Amino acid sequence: MDTTIQKAQEKQDYILRDEEALHHYMMQQMAYWDNISANKYMEEIKKEAEKAQEEAKMALTKGKAEGMKEGLEKSSMDIARRMKARGHPTDEIAEVTGLSRDVIEKL
Secondary structure, three states: OOHHHHHHHHHHHHHHHOHHHHHHHHHHHHHHHHHHHHHHHHHHHHHHHHHHHHHHHHHHHHHHHHHHHHHHHHHHHHHHHHHHHOOOOHHHHHHHHOOOHHHHHOO
């Protein structure tokens, strides 16, 4: 018989005969598996946190882009209103602001 297997068999026989040794062995095994479970759980938590962080960055970037777009649209609308109030032709206002003729005519 292989010496490694023989040593393992002897250890098992010893543990099974001695209730205190068996209890100690079981506690060690529980601690070992608890540690592995905790490490896996922490890895999962870390991955989830990294994913949430990335999603937050993407949402912030998207929010900024949308805010910039809305700000530019509002600014274009304000400029178009002022130009229209001063009598500028619709085609000129459309060229300057980038707004459509329909939008300008509704102002």
